[in-house]
Amino acid sequence: MAKLQAIMKNEFVVMSFRLIVGIFFIYASLHKIVEPLEFAKDIQNYKLIPYAYTNLIALVLPWIEFLAGLFLVLNYMPKGAVILINGMLLVFIVALSSAIFRGLNIHCGCTSAGGSNPGSSTELWISIIRNIIFLGMMIPVLKYSKPESL
Amino acid sequence: MVKPILQAILIVLLAIAIGITTNMTRKHPVGWIAQKKAVEFAGIPEESPPVVDSVSTPLELPPRYQHGSTLEAFKAVTLEQAYHDIYQQKMGVFIDARYADLYAEGHIEGAINIPYDAVMDYMDQLADIPPDQLVVVYCDGADCDASKLLAEELITLGYSRIFVFIGGWNEWLAAGYPISSEEHE
Missing domain, CATH: 1.20.5 (Single alpha-helices involved in coiled-coils or other helix-helix interfaces)
Structure with a gap:
């Protein structure tokens, strides 16, 4: 246990986790920023949010992903960024799980929309597992990251 | 904290x-x-599609709409209308509004692919379709909007006889009507 804690405290480990998750969030946000209507459609497919609000979410959420990812990479306000990223990861995990539970035949909408076949739930499962791993990676960042002062 | x-x-x-x-x-x-894309069916109630057995019972075609018109600018057709009245009678062109990978996996036989969000990249295909040609657009099924979005786009481009096949690919496939995929072509 102490060994695990030592690894988690390791500066290099914390930095790697920050960069991996940060870059992923930036990457995931780009297509949605360029194509908000496509992303709105992906949100609509989940049937979790009233239809009318989906455009608004599609216009703002990708920017939260982008900024949180960017700040994580830059180590600027990393704890604020981690809170947002953890919040988003949790929401995504719940949404993806509910889609699988309801047997929805949809695209994840996680990265670039419409990339693969929505006929199976594999894409959704992979995204859930990835998000859980990311959540785990955010623990040491939240606990041990030392923000740069910009 | x-x-x-x-x-x-x-x-x-x-x-x-x-x-x-x-x-x-x-x-x-x-x-x-x-905004939800509202559609009305082509002269028939959604619940009880009548059996239309020949072209002699023409579909109620929408009038030519002006640019910028959105709602009610296109009408919907049922599976039976799409198949019996249009497909079998070769009355119109079928356009698959889904993404290219889904089209490649399987589509209505003879349908061309114009993904709803990339119409401008498919102008070559559109050039072969005259504006007064009857066009049926479809996507996965009742829950998808791609067909309606494409229909709006086509109307903006000047097409006057656009129908949305609401049941889409899922209904067509379930009915066992002719399909094809890129792998088999």
Whole structure:
């Protein structure tokens, strides 16, 4: 246990986790920023949010992903960024799980929309597992990251 | 703990500001509130599609609509209308509005692919379709909007006889009507 804690405290480990998750969030946000209507459609497919609000979410959420990812990479306000990223990861995990539970035949909408076949739930499962791993990676960042002062 | 929460709020506010600003500077700003695409069926109630057995019972065609018109500019056809009246009678062109990979996996036989969000990249295919040609657009099924979005786009481009096949690919496939895929062609 102490060994695990030592690894988690390791500066290099914390930095790697920050960069991996940060870059992923930036990457995931780009297509949605360029194509908000496509992303709105992906949100609509989940049937979790009233239809009318989906455009608004599609216009703002990708920017939260982008900024949180960017700040994580830059180590600027990393704890604020981690809170947002953890919040988003949790929401995504719940949404993806509910889609699988309801047997929805949809695209994840996680990265670039419409990339693969929505006929199976594999894409959704992979995204859930990835998000859980990311959540785990955010623990040491939240606990041990030392923000740069910009 | 207070400081990180304040940071998070700050990031959200910044995201909202950038999201709003970038949308306002877009060439075609996205509406803040999503509007459902309303469709009405082509002269028949959705619940009980009548059996239409020949072209002699023509579909009620929408009038030519002006540019910028959105709602009610296209009408919907049922599976039976799409198959018996249009497909079998070779009355019109079928356009698959889904993404190219889904089209490649399987589509209505003879349908061409114009993904709803990339119409401009498929102008070559459109050039072969005259504006007064009867066109049936479809996507996965009742829950998808791609067909309606494409229908609007085509009407804007001047097409006057656009029908949305609401049941789409899922209904067509379930009915066992002719399909093809890129692998078999």
